Amino acid sequence: MKIGLIAMSGIRACDTELLELGLTLPGFVERSKQIASLPSLGLLTLAGMTPEHHDIHYVEIPDLHAEEGELEEFDLVAISSYSAQIDEAYELAHRYRTRGIPTVLGGPHVTALPHEAQKYCTSVVLGEGEPVWLEILEDAENEQLKLLYDARKRDFSLADAPMPAFELLDISKYNRLTVQTSRGCPHNCEFCAGSRLICSHYKQKPVEKVLAEIDRICEIWQHPFIELADDNSFVNHAYWKELLPELKKRQIKWFTETDLSVAEDHELLSMMRESGCAQVLIGLESPTEEPLRGLEKNANWKQGRFAGYKEAVSTIQSHGITVNGCFIAGLDGQTAGVFDDIYDFVHDAELYEVQITILTPFPGTALYERLKKQNRLIEPTNWKMCTLFDLNFRPQNMTEEELRKGFQGLAMRLYSDEFTQWRRDTFKQNLRRTVNGSKDKQLCA
Numbered sequence: 001m002k003i004g005l006i007a008m009s010g011i012r013a014c015d016t017e018l019l020e021l022g023l024t025l026p027g028f029v030e031r032s033k034q035i036a037s038l039p040s041l042g043l044l045t046l047a048g049m050t051p052e053h054h055d056i057h058y059v060e061i062p063d064l065h066a067e068e069g070e071l072e073e074f075d076l077v078a079i080s081s082y083s084a085q086i087d088e089a090y091e092l093a094h095r096y097r098t099r100g101i102p103t104v105l106g107g108p109h110v111t112a113l114p115h116e117a118q119k120y121c122t123s124v125v126l127g128e129g130e131p132v133w134l135e136i137l138e139d140a141e142n143e144q145l146k147l148l149y150d151a152r153k154r155d156f157s158l159a160d161a162p163m164p165a166f167e168l169l170d171i172s173k174y175n176r177l178t179v180q181t182s183r184g185c186p187h188n189c190e191f192c193a194g195s196r197l198i199c200s201h202y203k204q205k206p207v208e209k210v211l212a213e214i215d216r217i218c219e220i221w222q223h224p225f226i227e228l229a230d231d232n233s234f235v236n237h238a239y240w241k242e243l244l245p246e247l248k249k250r251q252i253k254w255f256t257e258t259d260l261s262v263a264e265d266h267e268l269l270s271m272m273r274e275s276g277c278a279q280v281l282i283g284l285e286s287p288t289e290e291p292l293r294g295l296e297k298n299a300n301w302k303q304g305r306f307a308g309y310k311e312a313v314s315t316i317q318s319h320g321i322t323v324n325g326c327f328i329a330g331l332d333g334q335t336a337g338v339f340d341d342i343y344d345f346v347h348d349a350e351l352y353e354v355q356i357t358i359l360t361p362f363p364g365t366a367l368y369e370r371l372k373k374q375n376r377l378i379e380p381t382n383w384k385m386c387t388l389f390d391l392n393f394r395p396q397n398m399t400e401e402e403l404r405k406g407f408q409g410l411a412m413r414l415y416s417d418e419f420t421q422w423r424r425d426t427f428k429q430n431l432r433r434t435v436n437g438s439k440d441k442q443l444c445a
């Protein structure tokens with residue numbers, strides 16, 4: 001079969017004022033440029049386990065030129081789904097299905113809303129793709145595709161993870177590639193729309209598999225920049241202490257997402273830096289303690305650590321690893337004062353990088369269900385608003401206008417040339433001081 005794996009790519013936002021602003025904001029634009037060119041690891045993973053007699057094509061939506069009329073012919077089309085671009089994915093699926101081409105949709109959005117998705121495609125996949133992909137291919141060959149494949153009922157171990165088909169990529173188009181070491185996260189944050197939606201428990205890929213993926217990437221790109229597609233990397237420090245010395249030998253640069261507990265292990269931080277870790281992205285969520293209460297459904301993990309937030313940032317950065325601190329605007333308990341609070345926190349903690357987003361009720365999350373019950377969703381099924389930059393709920397302690405305008409104003413202040421430069425310079429000065437103190441000249445490299 002000629003199989004088209006179609007990825008939704010690029011960065012989205014509906015707020016036109018914010019988009020216009022974004023054009024002049026270095027922090028916003030730099031990070032979005034970097035991540036906008038990431039390929040779909042989910043689809044490359046499915047490609048990697050597809051038997052060789054199939055003819056696989058990995059296409060990103062802009063390269064399909066779908067809007068220009070004719071669609072490329074395939075025998076089977078597989079499309080991945082995140083909420084913000086689901087309308088486009090549905091339209092494409094519908095066009096293919098109408099032409100008699102079997103079309104399969106998978107990913108977090110359709111896992112949350114399979115009945116919605118079924119209106120537009122032949123089959124919907126719930127959860128991780130790996131446990132059902134070979135069955136789908138066989139059923140498609142026999143023209144017996146089922147309406148639904150529920151992988152959540154099957155226990156999939158990352159020890160069986162296939163090698164993603166990185167060789168399908170035109171590598172010149174990307175400035176980073178993704179590798180996944182883990183799925184899930186032990187924290188159960190109410191708003192989380194990450195891999196928890198497709199995989200219920202935290203699991204890790206064996207070290208040798210991760211290294212094999214990096215080695216494969218190094219074959220097509222010497223000294224690559226790797227973005228780990230993990231939601232929370234450093235849950236198991238022993239695992240990383242086995243992986244990091246091996247990573248060091250590969251001479252790569254890498255970035256990942258983690259919780260703050262990484263600051264508690266100096267040995268781990270040193271090993272991370274030595275192995276090329278450039279930045280960690282950490283969900284600090286709120287610059288004040290109260291809105292953190294009840295944020296996680298299991299325990300108040302972040303609230304419990306709030307008092308040590310700034311010190312933890314400083315500890316990580318003193319190891320030469322920059323911290324990208326993430327804050328959410330619009331959490332219950334926050335007032336219009338939150339924008340100044342975030343700015344002050346970033347300043348006082350001397351964060352190298354900062355990411356601000358608007359609280360977003362993604363389908364399938366506990367947040368969505370709660371806001372729906374409270375009648376606080378503005379347009380409950382307008383998934384285009386699921387961008388992390390668009391407001392689609394009624395905030396508790398400020399008006400919608402206050403939140404929108406406050407967010408734009410904060411973005412301008414945080415990402416102004418002046419403040420961005422100050423953050424960069426302060427990081428370097430602090431590091432120089434640490435280096436002179438510790439005589440570890442490598443840190444400044």
Ligand code: B12
Pocket residue numbers: 007008009010011012013035036037038039040041042043045046078079080081082083084085086104105106107108109125127128129130133178180192193194195197198229230231257362386387388389
């Ligand atoms: C890399 C990344 C991107 C990349 C690449 C996205 C892509 N095309 O895959 C880019 C930069 C393009 C991107 C863009 C966006 N992203 Co993004 N991104 C990520 C990130 C960091 C990793 C995703 C990843 O690679 N996961 C690993 C793979 C293996 O998992 P997977 O894609 O879910 O695929 C598995 C299953 O879902 C399933 N599957 C998926 N598709 C299919 C299809 C078929 C046919 C089958 C059978 C199975 C299947 O099988 C796969 C293997 O098990 C996550 C955060 C995180 N740490 O996870 C956010 C994340 C996915 N992004 C998010 C968001 C909000 C966005 C944007 C809206 C941001 C914006 N404002 O523009 C856009 C929208 C994307 C789009 N255009 O539709 C949210 C999505 C929430 C949601 N439920 O919709 C996440 C979870 C981050 C968050 N803060 O919540 N993103």
